[in-house]
Amino acid sequence: MQLDANTSMDLKIVSLISVGKHPTSGRARRAEQDGRAVELGLTLAEAGRGKQNLTVLHAGDSQQSALRSYAGMGLESVRVIQLRESADAVSPLTEYLRKHVPDIILTGVRAESGESSGMVPYLLAEKLGWPVVPRIANIVSIKEGVAEVLQALPRGQRRALTVRLPFIASVDNAAAEPRQSAFGPANRALMEQQQAGSETDTVRSEWSELPARKRPKRLKVVKAKTAADRFKAATAKPQGSGGKVLKDKTVTEQAQAIFDLLLEEGVLR
Amino acid sequence: MTFEWLHPFLIATALLLAAVGAVRRVNLWRAGQPESVDFVAGLMAMPGRYLHDLHDIVERDKYMSKTHAATGGGFVLSLLLVVLVHLFGVQNQILAWALLASLALMFVGAIFVFKRRLNPPSRLSKGPWMRLPKSLLAFSSAFFILTLPMAGVLPEGAGGLLLTIVLGVFIAMGLSEMLLGMTWGGPMKHAFAGALHLAFHRRPERFGGGRSTGLKPVALDQRVLGVQKPEDFKWNQLLGFDACVQCGKCEAVCPAFAAGQPLNPKKLIQDMVVGMAGGSDAHYAGSPYPGKEVGQANGGPLLTITEGLIDPDTLWSCTTCRACVEECPMMIEHVDAIVDMRRFLTMETGSTPNKGAEVLDNLIATDNPNGNAPASRTNWAADQNLPLLRDVKETDVVFWVSDGAFDMRSQRILRAFVSLLKAANVDFAVLGDEELDSGDVARRLGDDATFQSLAKRNIAALSQYKFKRIVTTDPHAYHCLRNEYTDFAGDVFKGVEVLHHTTFLNELVQAGKLKLSRFKGGKVTYHDPCYLGRYNGEYEAPRELLRSLGIEIAEMERSGFRSRCCGGGGGAPITDIPGERRIADMRMEDVQTTGAELIAVGCQQCTAMLEGVVEPRPQVKDIAEILASVLLDDEAANDVENQLEEAF
Ligand code: SF4
Ligand code: SF4
Numbered sequence: 001m002q003l004d005a006n007t008s009m010d011l012k013i014v015s016l017i018s019v020g021k022h023p024t025s026g027r028a029r030r031a032e033q034d035g036r037a038v039e040l041g042l043t044l045a046e047a048g049r050g051k052q053n054l055t056v057l058h059a060g061d062s063q064q065s066a067l068r069s070y071a072g073m074g075l076e077s078v079r080v081i082q083l084r085e086s087a088d089a090v091s092p093l094t095e096y097l098r099k100h101v102p103d104i105i106l107t108g109v110r111a112e113s114g115e116s117s118g119m120v121p122y123l124l125a126e127k128l129g130w131p132v133v134p135r136i137a138n139i140v141s142i143k144e145g146v147a148e149v150l151q152a153l154p155r156g157q158r159r160a161l162t163v164r165l166p167f168i169a170s171v172d173n174a175a176a177e178p179r180q181s182a183f184g185p186a187n188r189a190l191m192e193q194q195q196a197g198s199e200t201d202t203v204r205s206e207w208s209e210l211p212a213r214k215r216p217k218r219l220k221v222v223k224a225k226t227a228a229d230r231f232k233a234a235t236a237k238p239q240g241s242g243g244k245v246l247k248d249k250t251v252t253e254q255a256q257a258i259f260d261l262l263l264e265e266g267v268l269r
Numbered sequence: 270m271t272f273e274w275l276h277p278f279l280i281a282t283a284l285l286l287a288a289v290g291a292v293r294r295v296n297l298w299r300a301g302q303p304e305s306v307d308f309v310a311g312l313m314a315m316p317g318r319y320l321h322d323l324h325d326i327v328e329r330d331k332y333m334s335k336t337h338a339a340t341g342g343g344f345v346l347s348l349l350l351v352v353l354v355h356l357f358g359v360q361n362q363i364l365a366w367a368l369l370a371s372l373a374l375m376f377v378g379a380i381f382v383f384k385r386r387l388n389p390p391s392r393l394s395k396g397p398w399m400r401l402p403k404s405l406l407a408f409s410s411a412f413f414i415l416t417l418p419m420a421g422v423l424p425e426g427a428g429g430l431l432l433t434i435v436l437g438v439f440i441a442m443g444l445s446e447m448l449l450g451m452t453w454g455g456p457m458k459h460a461f462a463g464a465l466h467l468a469f470h471r472r473p474e475r476f477g478g479g480r481s482t483g484l485k486p487v488a489l490d491q492r493v494l495g496v497q498k499p500e501d502f503k504w505n506q507l508l509g510f511d512a513c514v515q516c517g518k519c520e521a522v523c524p525a526f527a528a529g530q531p532l533n534p535k536k537l538i539q540d541m542v543v544g545m546a547g548g549s550d551a552h553y554a555g556s557p558y559p560g561k562e563v564g565q566a567n568g569g570p571l572l573t574i575t576e577g578l579i580d581p582d583t584l585w586s587c588t589t590c591r592a593c594v595e596e597c598p599m600m601i602e603h604v605d606a607i608v609d610m611r612r613f614l615t616m617e618t619g620s621t622p623n624k625g626a627e628v629l630d631n632l633i634a635t636d637n638p639n640g641n642a643p644a645s646r647t648n649w650a651a652d653q654n655l656p657l658l659r660d661v662k663e664t665d666v667v668f669w670v671s672d673g674a675f676d677m678r679s680q681r682i683l684r685a686f687v688s689l690l691k692a693a694n695v696d697f698a699v700l701g702d703e704e705l706d707s708g709d710v711a712r713r714l715g716d717d718a719t720f721q722s723l724a725k726r727n728i729a730a731l732s733q734y735k736f737k738r739i740v741t742t743d744p745h746a747y748h749c750l751r752n753e754y755t756d757f758a759g760d761v762f763k764g765v766e767v768l769h770h771t772t773f774l775n776e777l778v779q780a781g782k783l784k785l786s787r788f789k790g791g792k793v794t795y796h797d798p799c800y801l802g803r804y805n806g807e808y809e810a811p812r813e814l815l816r817s818l819g820i821e822i823a824e825m826e827r828s829g830f831r832s833r834c835c836g837g838g839g840g841a842p843i844t845d846i847p848g849e850r851r852i853a854d855m856r857m858e859d860v861q862t863t864g865a866e867l868i869a870v871g872c873q874q875c876t877a878m879l880e881g882v883v884e885p886r887p888q889v890k891d892i893a894e895i896l897a898s899v900l901l902d903d904e905a906a907n908d909v910e911n912q913l914e915e916a917f
Pocket of ligand 1: 512513514515516517518519520534535538593596597598599600601
């Protein structure tokens with residue numbers, strides 16, 4: 001990570017964390033992607049002046065013990081905007097961020113529980129009027145207020161982007177794994193509580209939650225001839241395949257193509 | 270005699286300086302953390318502990334035990350008499366003759382020390398230790414000659430000035446080694462620190478044939494968890510490090526050392542001494558950590574051990590097999606020290622290597638090391654119709670299934686054991702998914718917080734039910750349940766016996782509850798799991814079981830308390846520190862020298878490690894599997910009985 005002297009001095013980073021949910025046990029835990037957002041934040045802060053440049057922020061219940069597993073990464077404190085369970089996190093977060101004006105906000109791509117819509121970075125960006133960079137793998141450098149960011153694409157591909165500070169980025173699973181959480185620092189970290197007004201998340205309160213059922217998977221017939229092809233097929237992230245690019249067609253033709261596809265796939269009957 | 274004052278003066282000076290050194294040394298130990306010890310009882314018990322416990326271990330090497338008895342015994346007696354005769358000038362022919370006799374004894378002992386040092390095995394330290402036999406000889410011979418006149422053998426003043434001076438030099442040499450060296454850090458330090466270490470040992474239960482192998486719990490609200498600096502050890506642990514005689518017995522048996530991993534228990538203990546006293550390891554004159562140069566390590570009582578004194582890889586190489594502890598004549602506790610330092614690395618710095626962090630995360634989130642769904646714990650037994658404690662509430666035997674439940678190979682062992690339980694009509698039940706990982710791996714990896722959490726929840730689950738015994742096929746769980754849960758269990762385990770399945774099965778077989786045919790296979794050897802043997806002293810039951818099948822065990826050279834680890838303990842397969850060889854391969858070589866076609870084991874971890882060795886190699890089977898394979902079903906058993914009846 002390269003930081004130039006100016007930015008490194010007062011680069012303010014906020015990593016947003018949520019309460020994760022373990023896929024097999026359903027227990028609260030450090031969320032995979034949010035852990036990566038903290039890891040990236042720590043790496044940035046350590047490259048600069050030190051850990052005090054990083055604020056790890058949660059909107060929810062400060063008593064939630066899963067928050068401590070983030071603190072175990074070596075944080076002295078976690079800042080918590082205290083909210084009722086039914087509250088919507090976006091507006092208190094916006095309020096906080098407006099007040100503290102960080103340079104970079106890092107989030108996960110989507111939460112592991114709750115709505116898990118992945119909308120938080122977008123909603124925050126909309127309210128703050130900042131750009132969003134989705135699914136980043138790393139921040140390569142920050143020079144003169146411009147960050148060079150690597151965006152994660154399927155099959156280990158990366159796209160280099162530059163973005164002017166301040167910005168919001170969601171951190172992809174391709175980013176560096178979060179460091180081990182140690183019990184000692186986790187146990188000793190301070191949970192800095194902040195009070196905030198909030199509104200009830202009315203949309204969510206109307207929902208009921210059910211355990212997810214596995215969706216049937218389409219059988220993949222691999223007609224690979226070589227080991228390399230088989231390997232590719234086995235490791236590929238699901239990606240639209242066999243599609244057509246209809247750039248130069250008329251709007252009607254394009255619409256017809258989509259309609260045909262939907263019919264073919266059985267979405268429309 | 271001219272210069273009459275010279276020799277008493279030398280003796281008095283040496284004693285005084287030794288006393289100053291002793292105070293300084295004691296202060297080094299006192300820098301450690303408080304630990305309450307019964308001082309009086311310890312000191313009173315010390316001679317007995319020396320004569321029995323310590324000497325029993327030295328006795329394994331007859332040459333050395335005789336040599337040590339002569340040299341050490343001769344020296345202690347001589348020193349007392351030297352003080353009486355030469356310092357206080359007590360004129361008594363009997364005393365003088367007694368002194369001559371003890372000096373002669375010491376001299377003879379010293380000659381044997383000298384002989385051993387002519388071509389010392391690599392496990393012995395060189396350096397100042399090579400000087401020791403000469404100093405012993407100088408001490409005993411010089412005082413011998415000095416005492417002759419008092420015994421009336423030589424006329425008073427014989428030899429004149431020259432002899433006096435020559436004797437003076439020898440005496441000075443002998444005294445500085447024997448007395449100054451004792452408290453100022455020479456080889457003889459082992460006698461001073463060793464004696465006190467025996468008196469104030471942190472595990473007094475070990476003396477008199479006892480066993481104390483459970484790790485001590487960490488108080489989780491401490492300022493620093495685990496040992497960061499030498500000062501964070503308990504004071505009597507520091508004292509224990511100082512007792513090391515650098516005999517290298519530990520090095521010779523350490524599987525990690527033999528595998529070329531960067532661990533040498535002897536060097537580790539010496540590095541602890543360097544840390545406690547401050548300085549570098551440049552004066553260390555024994556074998557290094559494999560692949561690491563000596564002389565680069567620096568430490569001090571207030572410096573972080575893993576930054577400059579010891580490479581964390583050294584600590585993570587240990588399989589916690591306790592072979593070193595078992596062999597150490599000074600009864601030093603290597604494993605305690607290693608785990609104490611691991612605790613700091615895991616619970617403070619979060620730097621458990623390789624798969625360590627992942628395994629710990631899984632244990633926290635799913636109560637098993639591989640992150641399997643907690644609700645799938647009993648899937649292996651879907652066809653077994655096992656009674657659940659949740660339903661029956663009360664049973665004779667709780668079958669502690671352990672994490673083998675998630676592993677296909679281990680499930681074969683579990684099934685075999687269940688078939689035996691059923692055949693013997695044992696009243697048993699399992700906890701089902703109320704059972705959690707025992708916490709063994711978490712604890713050995715230094716995460717005592719997770720261990721304690723698992724232990725407490727397991728105990729809470731058990732406390733809801735009534736039972737008389739817990740039986741498990743996993744020696745690691747067995748060790749935790751039997752020796753380590755007691756710190757948290759209150760009286761949940763009161764009146765409850767925890768048994769390894771081989772012990773339990775042996776009981777059943779000896780009581781005639783299992784009908785077994787004879788084993789018809791090739792040669793069989795038995796591998797003692799560390800956590801069954803050295804940790805729990807069970808060497809006999811598995812052997813008796815095998816013998817009762819008509820098997821004549823082809824013992825390996827390293828068996829029983831000397832058994833070599835399979836490499837699977839202490840989280841070693843998880844931290845996976847590279848070496849030149851694999852420990853399991855070395856163990857398989859041990860097996861192959863016996864010509865056995867089958868290795869009987871009593872541990873699923875050993876099974877996994879030994880089966881991981883590339884073929885061709887002997888087969889590996891748990892004793893439960895061997896028994897189940899010769900189990901006669903009712904019909905067959907009746908047939909055998911009928912045949913017998915007909916025959917008569
Ligand atoms: S630790 Fe024990 S076995 Fe090892 S060298 Fe020292 S005294 Fe000998
Ligand atoms: S416990 Fe075993 S592996 Fe660890 S130092 Fe001792 S002998 Fe070596």
